[in-house]
Amino acid sequence: MKHTLPCTIDIDTHNADDWFTAKVYKMLPKLSFVLGGAASGKSVWAENLLLSSRLAPVYIATSRIFDDEVKMRVEVHKSRRSDNWLNFEADLNLSPTLSLLESDQAVLVDCATMWLTNQMIDERDLDAAQSDLLTALAGSPAPVVIVSNEVGHGIVPDNTLARKFREAQGRLNIALAAQADTAVMITAGLPSVLKGRLP
Numbered sequence: 636m637k638h639t640l641p642c643t644i645d646i647d648t649h650n651a652d653d654w655f656t657a658k659v660y661k662m663l664p665k666l667s668f669v670l671g672g673a674a675s676g677k678s679v680w681a682e683n684l685l686l687s688s689r690l691a692p693v694y695i696a697t698s699r700i701f702d703d704e705v706k707m708r709v710e711v712h713k714s715r716r717s718d719n720w721l722n723f724e725a726d727l728n729l730s731p732t733l734s735l736l737e738s739d740q741a742v743l744v745d746c747a748t749m750w751l752t753n754q755m756i757d758e759r760d761l762d763a764a765q766s767d768l769l770t771a772l773a774g775s776p777a778p779v780v781i782v783s784n785e786v787g788h789g790i791v792p793d794n795t796l797a798r799k800f801r802e803a804q805g806r807l808n809i810a811l812a813a814q815a816d817t818a819v820m821i822t823a824g825l826p827s828v829l830k831g832r833l834p
Contacts, residue, residue, distance in 0.1 A: 660689040661834040663741055663778035664816035668830075670785050670808060676824030678745055681782050682715065687834070690741035693721045693777065695732055697750040726753045727764075730771035733779070740777040747783035751800070751807055761803055769814055783808055785820070 667684065671677030685692055694716060698708075716722075721740075723732045729744065736742055744750075747768075754764045772779055787805055792798045812818045817831035826833065 661687040663688050663690070663780070663834055664831065665775075665778055666772055666811075666815045666817075667778070667780040668811045668815035668818040669780060669782045669821060670812070670818065670829075671782075671821035672785050672788065675821045677782050677821040679715070680819075680821050680824065680826060681743055681745065681780050684834075685741050685743050685780050688741050688778075690739055690778070691721065692716075692719060693723070693736060693740050693742040695723045695725050695729060695742055695744045697724075697726055697729075697744065697746060697753065699726050699749070699753060726750070727757065727759070728771075729768060730774075733771050733775040733777075736775060736777035738776050742775065742777050742779050744779060744781040747781055747807060747811060748786075748804060751804055755796075755800060755803065765807055765810060769810060772811075772814065781811060781815075783811060 661684075663685070667681075669677050669681040669684070671680075725732050727750070729750075733742065750768070751761075754761055772781065784804065785808070786801050792801055812830060815830060817833065818829040819833070820827045820829055
């Protein structure tokens with residue numbers, strides 16, 4: 636069910652006179668799409684968006700750790716998250732994890748780019764994989780925030796595989812943005828709303 640209210644207010648019923656000091660929690664839409672370049676601050680912004688709700692935070696990591704550099708980046712991401720986060724790994728199929736969630740949770744999928752990389756490395760059918768991903772996102776009982784890279788702003792890649800990846804990432808981003816209730820572009824840590832509105 637799509638959340639339509641902009642916020643809800645947590646009021647201590649034992650001290651209702653202090654309503655003006657109550658904390659305001661944001662209501663997340665069904666699907667939020669957070670797009671940005673490398674090192675743009677998109678993951679941090681997406682984490683903060685999710686934590687601005689009263690929902691229990693869930694993290695789905697899509698990255699495979701195949702060298703020390705990736706391992707270090709994963710550790711940086713982990714260090715930002717408190718013990719309140721429930722963590723899962725899903726490098727290819729998100730459906731089993733998303734289907735287990737509850738409506739009082741909110742999930743961050745980080746990121747669609749690594750998920751797509753895994754699909755290509757395993758030589759899977761990209762059209763079928765993308766369709767399955769969109770179906771899984773639509774069927775999630777919990778609101779989802781999904782992060783992805785904008786890869787179309789640079790120079791044309793100099794090899795066939797890189798060009799194929801760029802085109803596939805572009806198609807995936809278009810599909811995610813079309814399905815999302817809210818789409819946000821992060822540049823230098825700052826959000827620009829492309830679709831919908833910020834909760």
